[in-house]
Amino acid sequence: MPPPGCPAHGTASSLRRLPEITEPAQTYEELRQQYGAVAPVLLHGDIPAWIVLGYRENLEVMRTPSLYSRDSRRWNAFLENRVPADSPLIPMVGWQPLCAFTDGEEHARLRRAVVDGLAQFNRRGMRRYVTHYTRQLVSGFAQSGSADLVRDYAEPLPMLVVSRLLGMTPEKGPLLVEPTLDLIRGSDTAAASNAVVTRVLEDLVAYKKTAPGYDLASRLISHESGLTDTEVVEHLRLVLVAAHQGTVNLIAHTLRLMLTDRRFRGNLSGGYMTLPDALEQVMWDNPSIGVIPGRWATGDHVLAGQHVKAGDLLLLCIAAANVDPEQRPDLSVPMHGNRAHLALSSGPHECPGGDIGRAIAATGIEELMALLPDIRLAVADGEIGITADWMTSRPSTLPVEFRPLSPLDVPQSPRRAPTSAQPLPAAIEPGAAPSASASTRRRRWRALLAR
Numbered sequence: 001m002p003p004p005g006c007p008a009h010g011t012a013s014s015l016r017r018l019p020e021i022t023e024p025a026q027t028y029e030e031l032r033q034q035y036g037a038v039a040p041v042l043l044h045g046d047i048p049a050w051i052v053l054g055y056r057e058n059l060e061v062m063r064t065p066s067l068y069s070r071d072s073r074r075w076n077a078f079l080e081n082r083v084p085a086d087s088p089l090i091p092m093v094g095w096q097p098l099c100a101f102t103d104g105e106e107h108a109r110l111r112r113a114v115v116d117g118l119a120q121f122n123r124r125g126m127r128r129y130v131t132h133y134t135r136q137l138v139s140g141f142a143q144s145g146s147a148d149l150v151r152d153y154a155e156p157l158p159m160l161v162v163s164r165l166l167g168m169t170p171e172k173g174p175l176l177v178e179p180t181l182d183l184i185r186g187s188d189t190a191a192a193s194n195a196v197v198t199r200v201l202e203d204l205v206a207y208k209k210t211a212p213g214y215d216l217a218s219r220l221i222s223h224e225s226g227l228t229d230t231e232v233v234e235h236l237r238l239v240l241v242a243a244h245q246g247t248v249n250l251i252a253h254t255l256r257l258m259l260t261d262r263r264f265r266g267n268l269s270g271g272y273m274t275l276p277d278a279l280e281q282v283m284w285d286n287p288s289i290g291v292i293p294g295r296w297a298t299g300d301h302v303l304a305g306q307h308v309k310a311g312d313l314l315l316l317c318i319a320a321a322n323v324d325p326e327q328r329p330d331l332s333v334p335m336h337g338n339r340a341h342l343a344l345s346s347g348p349h350e351c352p353g354g355d356i357g358r359a360i361a362a363t364g365i366e367e368l369m370a371l372l373p374d375i376r377l378a379v380a381d382g383e384i385g386i387t388a389d390w391m392t393s394r395p396s397t398l399p400v401e402f403r404p405l406s407p408l409d410v411p412q413s414p415r416r417a418p419t420s421a422q423p424l425p426a427a428i429e430p431g432a433a434p435s436a437s438a439s440t441r442r443r444r445w446r447a448l449l450a451r
Contacts, residue, residue: 016031017041018041018042018291019043019389023388024319025323028051028317031053032053036054036306037056037324038050038052038053038303038308038314040306043089043313043390045082045089047077047313048077049293049313049314049315050303050306050308051317051320052314052315052316052317053320054324054326055321055326055327055342057304058316058317058318058346061316062295062345062347062349063346065103067297067298067299067301068296068314069295069297069298070101070107070295070296070349071095071101071103071296072094072294072296073095074296074297074298075296075313076310076311086191088187088190090194091184091191091193093293096234097110097230097231097234098234098235098238099114099349100238107348109225111352113220113225114220114239114352116223117219118352118353120216120219121356126359127359130161130360130364133160133161134153134363134364134367135371135410135411135412136160137160138372138405138410139407139410140152142404142407142409143405143406143407145403146399146400146402147400148399149399149400154398155177156174157251157364158248159173159176159177160174162239162240162243162244162360163176163240165216165356166215166217166236166240167204167213167215167216172204176196176200177244179196180193180197180240180244181248183241184245201233201237201240202233205232216239217236220235220236239353242289242351242353243353243357243360245288245289245392246288247357247360247361249286249288249289249393250361251361251364253282253395256395256398257278257281258365259400275362275365275366277337279358280335280336281335281336283322283341284322284328284335284341285322285323285331286319286394287318287319287341288343288357289318289343290319290393291315291316291318291390291392292315292316292318293313293391294314296312296314297309297311297314298310316345318345319393322341322342372400372405375401375402376400376402377399377400377401378399379399384396384398
């Protein structure tokens with residue numbers, strides 16, 4: 001007999017262990033071939049779960065909260081005390097007073113506060129932040145003529161921007177880069193990293209209650225939904241982790257695409273593919289968060305031929321769903337202008353900050369290429385490794401070379417980066433590209449990428 005909670009058609013010894021996966025795409029396809037659109041897997045501590053691989057099946061789970069709840073307290077592994085307190089799963093699936101772990105009216109109350117808080121940041125203000133910090137980061141390595149665009153650029157930039165949007169002072173952002181990356185990896189230190197991030201946010205909320213500004217923390221504190229201090233802290237953590245991790249991966253994958261894929265370099269330089277098109281292609285082929293935990297079954301039912309029991313955990317495998325052969329029989333066909341990917345989820349829990357991440361990535365890449373127009377990869381494409389864990393994957397490094405610049409060659413921001421007291425009144429327009437005109441962007445990309 002299988003152990004308690006283990007899917008009935010597999011024993012613990014025969015199932016794939018997600019923490020041990022080093023080739024996610026290959027593993028997902030093998031699972032699809034073996035089990036179909038829904039497959040049994042094991043998590044940390046050999047705790048069983050279902051991974052949803054099919055595009056239609058993912059949409060069904062995302063859009064049917066009556067069958068698939070976000071309340072992790074339903075998980076049979078929790079109810080049976082099979083998840084230790086220091087499990088690396090806890091930061092991601094341990095119940096918290098968050099919109100991501102609620103349904104119905106309570107979800108609507110909490111989500112409304114987050115959506116309203118994010119709506120205060122406009123495109124122009126975002127560009128000021130991103131441009132300022134891009135120039136600051138490039139100044140740090142410009143004289144050397146070389147850099148690792150993952151470590152030196154993709155990882156720090158989103159944190160510098162997002163931490164300021166939350167209301168932190170400039171020195172806090174760099175300190176949170178590694179803890180935020182670590183807590184989502186599912187490593188042995190994930191719980192400790194989560195505690196570090198939470199303490200910083202608790203201090204921020206305590207400060208903003210006495211000195212409010214024009215930032216997300218202040219807006220959540222004052223919002224008419226009446227969030228408690230704990231709810232404010234947890235939602236700030238949710239935004240910080242999701243926006244940072246997701247945007248790091250989006251920037252890293254898009255830069256690799258531009259530097260290595262001649263097909264896309266040709267399209268971009270020829271004007272057939274804009275930067276937003278390239279970002280959208282990456283969101284199809286390499287979604288920032290490949291696996292989302294999760295949903296919990298509210299009752300016994302059958303999904304894609306698998307008998308799911310009440311309390312079972314379902315993992316949404318966005319990476320597999322976006323390349324489902326039923327949805328994309330030919331992966332070589334570009335997905336220009338097609339936003340039907342699941343990179344931002346769907347249904348009532350669709351990511352409310354997707355346009356902010358896209359705006360940071362688009363502006364940051366555009367500004368980087370303008371500062372370093374002769375940038376080129378310093379190694380062969382085949383030498384670029386992939387850093388993968390059970391939820392995400394991205395290029396390990398992107399070593400590049402370019403003509404060394406003096407400090408005077410890197411333009412200074414026309415004004416210092418916006419402070420939390422400076423209003424950014426209009427909401428980001430969904431799907432909006434940076435504020436340059438389409439023809440200007442296209443000419444700039446032709447010039448930069450043709451070199």
